[in-house]
Amino acid sequence: MVFQVRPDSPVPIYEQIAAQVVFGVAAGDPPPGSLVPSVRELASQLIVNPNTVARAYQELERQGILESRRGLGMQVTTKAPELCETRRMEIIRQRLLHAVREAAASGLTADDVRSLVEEEWTRASGRARRRGREERT
Amino acid sequence: MVFQVRPDSPVPIYEQIAAQVVFGVAAGDPPPGSLVPSVRELASQLIVNPNTVARAYQELERQGILESRRGLGMQVTTKAPELCETRRMEIIRQRLLHAVREAAASGLTADDVRSLVEEEWTRASGRARRRGREERT
Amino acid sequence: MVFQVRPDSPVPIYEQIAAQVVFGVAAGDPPPGSLVPSVRELASQLIVNPNTVARAYQELERQGILESRRGLGMQVTTKAPELCETRRMEIIRQRLLHAVREAAASGLTADDVRSLVEEEWTRASGRARRRGREERT
Amino acid sequence: MVFQVRPDSPVPIYEQIAAQVVFGVAAGDPPPGSLVPSVRELASQLIVNPNTVARAYQELERQGILESRRGLGMQVTTKAPELCETRRMEIIRQRLLHAVREAAASGLTADDVRSLVEEEWTRASGRARRRGREERT
DNA sequence: GTGGTCTAGACCACG
DNA sequence: GTGGTCTAGACCACC
Numbered sequence: 001m002v003f004q005v006r007p008d009s010p011v012p013i014y015e016q017i018a019a020q021v022v023f024g025v026a027a028g029d030p031p032p033g034s035l036v037p038s039v040r041e042l043a044s045q046l047i048v049n050p051n052t053v054a055r056a057y058q059e060l061e062r063q064g065i066l067e068s069r070r071g072l073g074m075q076v077t078t079k080a081p082e083l084c085e086t087r088r089m090e091i092i093r094q095r096l097l098h099a100v101r102e103a104a105a106s107g108l109t110a111d112d113v114r115s116l117v118e119e120e121w122t123r124a125s126g127r128a129r130r131r132g133r134e135e136r137t
Numbered sequence: 138m139v140f141q142v143r144p145d146s147p148v149p150i151y152e153q154i155a156a157q158v159v160f161g162v163a164a165g166d167p168p169p170g171s172l173v174p175s176v177r178e179l180a181s182q183l184i185v186n187p188n189t190v191a192r193a194y195q196e197l198e199r200q201g202i203l204e205s206r207r208g209l210g211m212q213v214t215t216k217a218p219e220l221c222e223t224r225r226m227e228i229i230r231q232r233l234l235h236a237v238r239e240a241a242a243s244g245l246t247a248d249d250v251r252s253l254v255e256e257e258w259t260r261a262s263g264r265a266r267r268r269g270r271e272e273r274t
Numbered sequence: 275m276v277f278q279v280r281p282d283s284p285v286p287i288y289e290q291i292a293a294q295v296v297f298g299v300a301a302g303d304p305p306p307g308s309l310v311p312s313v314r315e316l317a318s319q320l321i322v323n324p325n326t327v328a329r330a331y332q333e334l335e336r337q338g339i340l341e342s343r344r345g346l347g348m349q350v351t352t353k354a355p356e357l358c359e360t361r362r363m364e365i366i367r368q369r370l371l372h373a374v375r376e377a378a379a380s381g382l383t384a385d386d387v388r389s390l391v392e393e394e395w396t397r398a399s400g401r402a403r404r405r406g407r408e409e410r411t
Numbered sequence: 412m413v414f415q416v417r418p419d420s421p422v423p424i425y426e427q428i429a430a431q432v433v434f435g436v437a438a439g440d441p442p443p444g445s446l447v448p449s450v451r452e453l454a455s456q457l458i459v460n461p462n463t464v465a466r467a468y469q470e471l472e473r474q475g476i477l478e479s480r481r482g483l484g485m486q487v488t489t490k491a492p493e494l495c496e497t498r499r500m501e502i503i504r505q506r507l508l509h510a511v512r513e514a515a516a517s518g519l520t521a522d523d524v525r526s527l528v529e530e531e532w533t534r535a536s537g538r539a540r541r542r543g544r545e546e547r548t
Numbered sequence: 549g550t551g552g553t554c555t556a557g558a559c560c561a562c563g
Numbered sequence: 564g565t566g567g568t569c570t571a572g573a574c575c576a577c578c
Contacts, residue, residue, distance in 0.1 A: 004242075007481065009235060010147040012576060020242065027244040049482065049578045088243050095236040096253050098146065101261040103229045105141075105157070107164040110258060116233050117254050121247060124238035149553060175565065186555045191566075199473070207281065208323065208563035208565050278516075283509060284421040286561060294516065301518040323563045362517050369510040370527050372420065375535040377503045379415075379431070381438040384532060390507050391528050395521060398512035423568060449550065460570045465551075482550050482578035 005046050013048060017056035019091055025065065025076055026084035035073040036066060063087070138166055138174070142183050150185060154193035156228055162202065162213055163221035172210040173203060200224070279320050287322060291330035293365055299339065299350055300358035309347040310340060337361070412440055412448070416457050424459060428467035430502055436476065436487055437495035446484040447477060474498070 005016045021036060030036060039057065043050040057074050060066040065083055066074040077083075103113045138161045142153045158173060167173060176194065180187040194211050197203040202220050203211045214220075240250045279290045295310060304310060313331065317324040331348050334340040339357055340348040351357075377387045412435045416427045432447060441447060450468065454461040468485050471477040476494050477485040488494075514524045 006235075010149075011235075012147070014576080019239065023243040052577065055577090088245075092236075092240045092243055092245060092250075093253055093257070095239055096250070097257045097261070099229075099232040099236040100254055100257040102156070102232055104258065104261040106160040106225050106229055108225070108229060110262065113229075113233070113254070113258060116230055117237055117250070120230070120234045120237040121241065121250060124234070124241040125247065144554095151553080172565095177565085187566095188556085189554065192553090194566085205566060206563095207561075210565055280509075284423075285509075286421070288561080293513065297517040326562065329562090362519075366510075366514045366517055366519060366524075367527055367531070369513055370524070371531045371535070373503075373506040373510040374528055374531040376430070376506055378532065378535040380434040380499050380503055382499075382503060384536065387503075387507070387528070387532060390504055391511060391524070394504070394508045394511040395515065395524060398508070398515040399521070418569095425568080446550095451550085461551095462571085463569065466568090468551085479551060480578095481576075484550055 003042065003046055005048060014052050014056040014059065017042070017046070017048075017053060018059045021056070021060055022065065022084045022087045022091065025080050026088040028081070030076050032076050032078045032080055034076055035069075036076065038073050140174075140179065140183055142185060151189050151192040151196065154179070154183070154185075154190060155196045158193070158197055159202065159221045159224045159228065162217050163225040165218070167213050169213045169215045169217055171213055172206075173213065175210050277316065277320055279322060288326050288330040288333065291316070291320070291322075291327060292333045295330070295334055296339065296358045296361045296365065299354050300362040302355070304350050306350050306352045306354055308350055309343075310350065312347050414448075414453065414457055416459060425463050425467040425470065428453070428457070428459075428464060429470045432467070432471055433476065433495045433498045433502065436491050437499040439492070441487050443487045443489045443491055445487055446480075447487065449484050 003017065003020050005013050007013065009016065024030060036042075036057070037045070039050050039053045042048075043053045046053070057066055061068060061074070063083065064077060065080045065087075067077050069075045100113065103116075108116075140154065140157050142150050144150065146153065148156075161167060173179075173194070174182070176187050176190045179185075180190045183190070194203055194205075198205060198211070200220065201214060202217045202224075204214050206212050237250065240253075245253075277291065277294050279287050281287065283290065298304060310316075310331070311319070313324050313327045316322075317327045320327070331340055335342060335348070337357065338351060339354045339361075341351050343349045374387065377390075382390075414428065414431050416424050418424065420427065422430075435441060447453075447468070448456070450461050450464045453459075454464045457464070468477055468479075472479060472485070474494065475488060476491045476498075478488050480486050511524065514527075519527075
């Protein structure tokens with residue numbers, strides 16, 4: 001599981017972190033019953049305040065995706081995969097909806113938008129794939 | 138020129154307003170030399186504080202898209218259309234990039250994303266077209 | 275008497291106009307008893323709202339430099355030259371004081387300031403002289 | 412770093428504050444990487460509204476002189492000193508230009524202006540020097 | 549604690 | 564009527 005936050009995004013960092021946990025769980029990593037990285041570990045990895053990570057986890061706990069195991073850490077629940085698959089689609093759909101809606105309002109044509117999406121997808125997925133490879137190394 | 142803000146969006150309202158002015162000018166409405174709606178008028182129309190609109194206009198003035206005419210209002214500059222076409226692409230590209238990047242990170246496939254985009258585009262552009270028609274009525 | 279306003283100056287336009295009348299009267303043009311340009315004439319010459327000129331004149335009337343002659347216009351008073359010489363020094367001193375004070379606070383040296391003053395003086399007085407010549411033509 | 416604003420100046424307070432930060436950075440205090448006084452702190456020190464200080468800082472951020480560090484404060488950028496030396500000269504030159512131009516238009520002679528400048532410089536720099544000494548105490 | 553955004557409402561300069 | 568500046572004070576995201 002690799003995390004990455006964009007401080008310049010309008011999306012709050014704790015939401016970015018929460019979304020990435022959701023994406024990971026939806027993809028089967030980490031699996032139910034396993035522990036997510038500790039607040040301090042993830043915070044130091046992302047160079048982010050521990051409170052920010054804690055808030056992301058707290059949010060996920062509220063959604064039934066994580067549960068706190070005293071003295072152990074935060075554990076992925078058994079129903080998490082199902083919840084996360086749903087959440088993932090909701091999140092992505094929501095983000096794309098906002099972006100596409102704005103593109104539509106901007107006067108661009110459907111083709112403009114399609115080609116922009118293809119272009120950015122190539123960039124973004126290329127990067128994601130490379131990251132994935134490095135990670136497995 | 139029809140404006141619409143989403144107070145629940147993570148994007149600041151003043152940026153939403155500024156973006157919509159950019160989109161409008163890029164589409165030729167309002168044309169160079171004309172006045173944008175007054176701060177107070179637009180504020181009351183959007184049910185938003187005048188300062189919020191003023192901040193959007195101030196941002197656009199800084200970018201050379203508007204200029205303040207003492208006692209008259211804010212005027213679209215002659216070079217605004219050119220600037221706005223560029224800005225429009227930057228804004229949309231940026232938004233799509235964020236959304237698509239997140240979609241890529243989420244583990245969705247290219248086809249998932251494409252079909253989501255098509256679906257949301259149909260919804261969004263349909264709405265935009267209807268709004269346009271109503272406006273012309 | 276030639277007027278010139280700088281809309282980009284932080285000094286309000288009506289004060290700029292009033293100051294220029296003061297400078298003119300202090301230099302003997304227009305002389306006591308003569309009429310200053312009408313509000314409308316000066317306003318159209320400066321491409322400025324008549325109210326703005328009216329306010330400048332009203333300010334000067336309050337200071338005893340102009341007096342309103344019904345149906346004629348605004349007349350330079352007999353004591354105006356004396357008042358204007360004093361006002362002129364006050365105005366210039368005040369402006370220079372502000373500028374020099376800021377220069378002192380900025381950490382520039384006395385020589386930096388002197389050379390800046392000489393440079394700007396050459397530019398400004400050169401332009402003023404040229405304007406004077408053109409005017410006499 | 413000592414700040415001082417003149418509420419009666421025609422120059423907006425937020426510009427006065429921004430200019431003083433520029434002067435300070437140009438003089439090496441505060442150095443790159445350090446934090447400027449917090450918005451609230453400076454506001455209470457200057458007996459000014461926090462928004463006014465925030466606007467000054469925002470202006471400087473736009474110019475690349477400061478950058479916001481989430482939850483920490485506003486940090487002087489590495490390229491700030493260079494930018495500030497340039498900005499300092501621009502600001503002072505601009506102010507002196509306005510004042511000198513007006514002096515030239517007023518009919519004063521070069522010597523009048525020079526002696527006024529010397530006089531005001533002595534006053535202003537004397538005061539600045541005294542303030543500096545007190546500050547170091 | 550930090551800055552960022554927004555609201556509400558004042559006064560000023562200008563048309 | 565217009566925008567520009569300033570004040571006062573709210574809530575949010577983050578440290």
